[in-house]
Amino acid sequence: MTAVIAVLHAEDVALEFVSVLRDHADEDVLVIVGQARASVTLPAGLSLRERLELLGPLVEPGGNTAELPVPADVAALLVEAPASAPGPGELWTHSPADHRIRRARFGWIVSRAVSPFPGSSSPPSLSLPAVTCSVGDNPFLQTIPGTAAAITGAEAEAKIDFINRRAGELLRSRVADRLVTTDRVPAVERFFTASAEQANRLYALISSLGDDAAVADDPWEFGRSAYEAARLDATAAWTARWCSPQDGPIVEVGACQGELTRRLAGKGYRVQATEPNAGFRARLAERAEPGVEVLPDSLEDLADHGERQAAAYLLVEMLYYDQDLTLLDRLPTDLVLVALETGQLNERIWPWLREQSTWRVAERVELAPPTLESVCDGLAYLRKRGSRGLVLARAGWRR
Known part of the structure; x- marks a missing residue:
């Protein structure tokens, strides 16, 4: 297993990572779902709809308050997943600067689980120099994408079908971060690569009104701006x-x-x-x-x-x-x-x-x-x- 997608909610794969599944159609893809503290392997050779359908049982349309896993929990899911090799070769996750703060925090947690960082307890076998992040949702911060992948009409239909059938309640959710709106079902999926240090700084910046702002030294860049x-x-x-x-x-x-x-x-x-x-x-x-x-x-x-x-x-x-x-x-x-x-x-x-x-x-x-x-x-x-x-x-x- 070389391709891993780590998301907070199962529906996030359909919303933001369909192009990753397309690019790895001939490989097994491991999906880590943080909210459920579970993993599922999407086998090679299946259609996009068939792969997404395997995520259906992990969709939880309810609230957004469950305790998040810590980096060691994520690392354990990567190591213990039956189909996984000794550590991911490529890993996609949420932006640490996503305006939806729990997704941002989960992306930061994933980065700390697999990337070298002072104080990190990650085993050497999981060490990655960087992770690839979905640009995600942030009206205040424009992240420069390293790649932008347009989806096809058929892939858009697969996204829409999965959300309507498996996560329809989220189209009217009263929880702002769970609500599925048109702009959260992008026709162009954008990604950027971030080192652990960059992920730390981005997460601190988006956490500016909370205690986590202090996870990075000088998150507002007073000393360099x-x-x-x-x-x-x-x-x-x-x-x-x-x-x-x-x-x-x-x-x-x-x-x-x-x-x-x-x-x-x-x-x-x-x-x-x-x-x-x-x-x-x-x-x-x-x-x-x-x-x-x-x-x-x-x-x-x-x-x-x-x-x-x-x-x-x-x-x-x-x-x-x-x-x-x-x-x-x-x-x-x-x-x-x-x-x-x-x-x-x-x-x-x-x-x-x-x-x-x-x-x-x-x-x-x-x-x-x-x-x-x-x-x-x-x-x-x-x-x-x-x-x-x-x-x-x-x-x-x-x-």
């Missing part, structure tokens, strides 16, 4: 216009790995840098410069305790987590600098500001305009949404 460097430089200069190092310490909430922290410390500020994510916080502490205190506090912690009096609190690109904005009222400071992309400012911050009387807007400024930028060494590109700043001064405060 021209856009991010300009944004951070502008943010540090903006801070300096509103308070000086002599005014007292400043609190940077959600400091991540400390790229803005480093700039502020370089200007002489005493920075109390808070970061709840343990992975990011460890890197922040390791790289912290003199004058920087690293803390685990969240915005909620800082507001509840009210102990860290500061010249200013910086909430830079971190109000994306549905925080209660009234928490700002309890921060022990008269000055809060908020930076966000324009859409979030318009949808969340401005409506709240209009309904309260604790804060007045002392300044609004564009820190960085939107731009298109490549990420992950040119493997993909996306729109960086720009950053706008608001200076919030407590009512009655004057410079």
